[in-house]
Amino acid sequence: MLMSTNTNENNILHIGFDDTDSKFGRCTTHLAFKLVSYLNKKDVKFLDYPLLIRLNPNIPWKTRGNGAVCLRIIMTKDNNSENIFDFIKNEIEKNSAIGKGANPGLVCLQSKEIPNEIKEFNRLAMFDILSKQKATKIAQKYNLKYVGFGNGQGLVGAMAAIGCLLTSDHTFEILAYRKIKSCGTSRIIDPINVMRLHDATFPSTFNSYDHINKRILILPHGSDPVFCGIRGEDPQVLYNSLKILNIKEELEGYMIYRSNQGTGMHLQNELKFSMIKSFTAGYSRCIIVTNPQVIQGGHVLFIVEDDSKNTCWAAVYEPTGLTKIASQLHRGDQIEIGFGVRKATSKHPKVLNIEYIFIHQLVQIYNTVNPICKDCRKRMKSEGKNKGYQCKKCKRIDKTNKKISLLKTRLIKEGLYIPTLKAHRHLTKPLHRYGKEKTKFFESGNVKLYPKWFEKFR
Ligand SMILES: [Zn+2]
Incomplete structure (x- = not known):
C-alpha cells in the first residue's frame, strides 16, 4: 500500500x-x-x-x-x-x-x-x-x-x-441506485415510458432509446447497483426524466453527475502516424492510399497517409455500422478519422481502429471503356495494345481511336459519419451534439447546482 x-x-x-x-x-x-x-x-x-x-x-x-x-x-x-x-x-x-x-x-x-x-x-x-x-x-x-x-x-x-x-463541453448523467437487496435481480421498466422519455426530451437527453433497433439504452446489465442512467444536457431535464420513467422498484436514491461522456474528448489530439503509440487515441487528417478491402466478418481495411507522408493501416469494424460507407471510399479521398491505436502483433502491424469518419473531399473516379463505333453506335473491341479497335458488328477497324473515360457516380457523400447507436462508447459524441458543444466557461466555484442533484431515499 x-x-x-x-x-x-x-x-x-x-x-x-x-x-x-x-x-x-x-x-x-x-x-x-x-x-x-x-x-x-x-x-x-x-x-x-x-x-x-x-x-x-x-x-x-x-x-x-x-x-x-x-x-x-x-x-x-x-x-x-x-x-x-x-x-x-x-x-x-x-x-x-x-x-x-x-x-x-x-x-x-x-x-x-x-x-x-x-x-x-x-x-x-x-x-x-x-x-x-x-x-x-x-x-x-x-x-x-x-x-x-x-x-x-x-x-x-x-x-x-x-x-x-470540464470548463468547456460537458454533459450530465443522472444515475439511480438500487437497494443492495435488489442487486442481481432483473430491472423492471416499462419500455413505453422509456420511449416517452426519449420522445419528450431528446435532444436534451440522449442515448436513452434506440428506435431503430428497439433497444432500451438506459439500463446497465449485470449485478451493478445502478438501476438506470439517463444522459443529457441539463440537470433539471434529467431529474424530470427520471420521474417520467415511473420506476416501481424501491430505490436507494439518485445522483446527477457532470461528465465528459458524449463529448469525444479522447479524440481531440491530432496524432502523427510517425509518432503513433499503441493504445493511444486521437484524430488525423489523411488521404486514402489503397482502395478499401472488405475482409472476413465484414470489416473494412485500407491504408491512409498523413500530411507528413507516413502511412498506417486503418480498420472499420462491422459492428460500428460504418462499413457500408467505408467500403465505398476510394484511393485519393481526403478524410479525417478519429481512432484508437490497436497494438501490432506478429500477424499484423499497428492498426487505427476508426471511431468516426469525416469525408472532406471525394476524388473523382473514372471508368475507362473502349470507344464506340461511329456507324453502329456499338462498343468496339481492342485489337491489342496500340493496335486500335475493331467494331464487332461492321468489322470496321479504327487505328487512331482511344479508350474513353467515364465519370463514375460516387455512392457516398462528403460529411461526418459516426457509429450506430448500439456501438457507441461512453465518450462517443452523438451526431446531434456536433456543433452544439457547450463552450461556456464552467469552472468550479462558478457552478450553481440544481437543488435536486442528489437525493437519498429513506
Ligand atoms: Zn460498326
Whole structure:
C-alpha cells in the first residue's frame, strides 16, 4: 500500500478516486453516491456536481468503462480532510475487489487552485497511457494525500479526475441506485415510458432509446447497483426524466453527475502516424492510399497517409455500422478519422481502429471503356495494345481511336459519419451534439447546482 499524509491550510478539497470496482460492478459511482451521502450529513458545500470522467478507452487494463470520479467541496468546521480521506479509504478497503482485478486509487488535493501539472495530467490521460509512478510523483510534489491499493494503477484515474475541470463541453448523467437487496435481480421498466422519455426530451437527453433497433439504452446489465442512467444536457431535464420513467422498484436514491461522456474528448489530439503509440487515441487528417478491402466478418481495411507522408493501416469494424460507407471510399479521398491505436502483433502491424469518419473531399473516379463505333453506335473491341479497335458488328477497324473515360457516380457523400447507436462508447459524441458543444466557461466555484442533484431515499 502506498500512502502519504500531507496537508496544508485551506478548506477546499478535491477528491479523486478510480477503479473501485467490486463484485457488484460499476461501483466507483456507487462509492461516490455513498460518499456524498456521508458528506451531506457533515454539511459541506459542493463546489461542483460530482464529476464522472471517462478516460482513454483504449487502455487494455482499464476497468469497465474506465470512469473516475472527482468531488470538489468546501469543508466546514465539523469536518477535515483526514476524516474524509479515512472514510473513503475504509469504504474502498471494505467494498472493492482488491486483488481480484481492482486496483483502486484515491487522491485528495486540499487547495483552491489546481496545479497546471495536474490539469496536464488529465489532458494526457484522455488519450495517452500514464504510469502510476508519474501520478505518485505529482502527488508528492504538491503534497496530495493519496493511497493506492493492489498495483496502484487506480491512482492514474484518481489524479486525472482531479485535474479535469470540464470548463468547456460537458454533459450530465443522472444515475439511480438500487437497494443492495435488489442487486442481481432483473430491472423492471416499462419500455413505453422509456420511449416517452426519449420522445419528450431528446435532444436534451440522449442515448436513452434506440428506435431503430428497439433497444432500451438506459439500463446497465449485470449485478451493478445502478438501476438506470439517463444522459443529457441539463440537470433539471434529467431529474424530470427520471420521474417520467415511473420506476416501481424501491430505490436507494439518485445522483446527477457532470461528465465528459458524449463529448469525444479522447479524440481531440491530432496524432502523427510517425509518432503513433499503441493504445493511444486521437484524430488525423489523411488521404486514402489503397482502395478499401472488405475482409472476413465484414470489416473494412485500407491504408491512409498523413500530411507528413507516413502511412498506417486503418480498420472499420462491422459492428460500428460504418462499413457500408467505408467500403465505398476510394484511393485519393481526403478524410479525417478519429481512432484508437490497436497494438501490432506478429500477424499484423499497428492498426487505427476508426471511431468516426469525416469525408472532406471525394476524388473523382473514372471508368475507362473502349470507344464506340461511329456507324453502329456499338462498343468496339481492342485489337491489342496500340493496335486500335475493331467494331464487332461492321468489322470496321479504327487505328487512331482511344479508350474513353467515364465519370463514375460516387455512392457516398462528403460529411461526418459516426457509429450506430448500439456501438457507441461512453465518450462517443452523438451526431446531434456536433456543433452544439457547450463552450461556456464552467469552472468550479462558478457552478450553481440544481437543488435536486442528489437525493437519498429513506
Ligand atoms: Zn460498326
